[in-house]
Amino acid sequence: MASEAPILYASVSHGGVILADLFPAGDNPELSSVASRCLADAPRHHLHYTHTFKSRIQAFVMVDPFIFFAIADESHGRSEVLQLLNRLSDAFSFSPSLRKVKATGATSPHCLQKELFPVLRRVMLPSSSSHPHAPPPPSPPCEETKVSPPSSLSGSPMPSPPREEKTGLPPPSLQEDKEKDKDKDKDKDKVETKKSRKKEKQKKKKEAYHHNVMSINIITF
Numbered sequence: 001m002a003s004e005a006p007i008l009y010a011s012v013s014h015g016g017v018i019l020a021d022l023f024p025a026g027d028n029p030e031l032s033s034v035a036s037r038c039l040a041d042a043p044r045h046h047l048h049y050t051h052t053f054k055s056r057i058q059a060f061v062m063v064d065p066f067i068f069f070a071i072a073d074e075s076h077g078r079s080e081v082l083q084l085l086n087r088l089s090d091a092f093s094f095s096p097s098l099r100k101v102k103a104t105g106a107t108s109p110h111c112l113q114k115e116l117f118p119v120l121r122r123v124m125l126p127s128s129s130s131h132p133h134a135p136p137p138p139s140p141p142c143e144e145t146k147v148s149p150p151s152s153l154s155g156s157p158m159p160s161p162p163r164e165e166k167t168g169l170p171p172p173s174l175q176e177d178k179e180k181d182k183d184k185d186k187d188k189d190k191v192e193t194k195k196s197r198k199k200e201k202q203k204k205k206k207e208a209y210h211h212n213v214m215s216i217n218i219i220t221f
Contacts, residue, residue, distance in 0.1 A: 007084070008056065009071040010124045012092065012116055013039050017107040019098075020116035024125055031071060034058075042067055048085070050078040061085040065102060066092075070124065088123045092116070 009031045011021035016039055023031065038058050043049045049060040052074055059081040061068040068085045092098050097115045101107055 006073045006076065007070055007081075007124045008073065009035055009069075010085075010088070010120055011035060011039075011069050012088070012098075012112070012120070013067045013069065014065055014101055014105075014107045016040055018109055019101065019107065019112040020110060020120060021113075022117065022120040022124060035069065035071065038071075039067060039069060042069070048082055050082065052078075057081050059085055061089055063089050063093075066098065068092075084124055088120070091119050091123050095119075 007022075007024055009021065009023060009028070012019050018035070018039065021032075021035070038051075038060075042060055042062070044062070046060070047062055049062075051058045055074045057070075057072045057074055057076075057078055059070050059072070059078060061082065066089075068088050070081055070085055072081045095116070097112050101112070
């Protein structure tokens with residue numbers, strides 16, 4: 001049965017970076033080295049792939065951009081190992097951590113070890129889920145690319161807009177209107193002055209005329 005397959009190693013990776021892995025029998029430098037070489041040469045254009053070397057099955061399931069990989073004993077067959085990897089892929093299909101990695105591309109070795117290790121153990125080793133295991137090592141943070149704010153291309157702060165100085169004077173347009181009104185008033189005063197002077201001259205002429213007429217009448221009389 002697939003649930004009894006002796007999984008020697010299992011991992012979830014993004015590109016060539018292992019996000020989390022599982023060593024059921026404890027850390028094994030040899031298996032770790034084999035896994036790194038296999039993932040580096042993984043066939044990218046296949047949905048699944050298996051290879052047998054030294055009585056060990058090396059199996060891949062690709063769900064872009066992730067690779068689900070396992071090393072198992074040859075005695076239990078390739079199809080059973082692939083079935084376990086497909087279950088692992090389904091278990092992680094709604095993982096917020098993997099969605100974030102897919103969206104940002106931010107990865108570093110074993111950055112999701114703490115989050116993914118319990119699922120790796122439950123799916124790949126269902127018969128041993130009731131036995132205690134050592135807790136996974138803490139996960140280093142996945143590195144995210146920080147986008148600098150678009151303040152300026154050179155990194156220097158953007159200049160603040162010039163501040164308007166308060167001079168206590170009205171705006172230029174209002175000041176011009178007032179000057180025009182003053183000029184109009186001056187023109188009106190000039191016209192009124194000319195009219196009044198003209199009236200005074202006419203009045204003086206009339207008075208002089210009446211005076212002359214009276215003088216002539218007196219002499220004639």
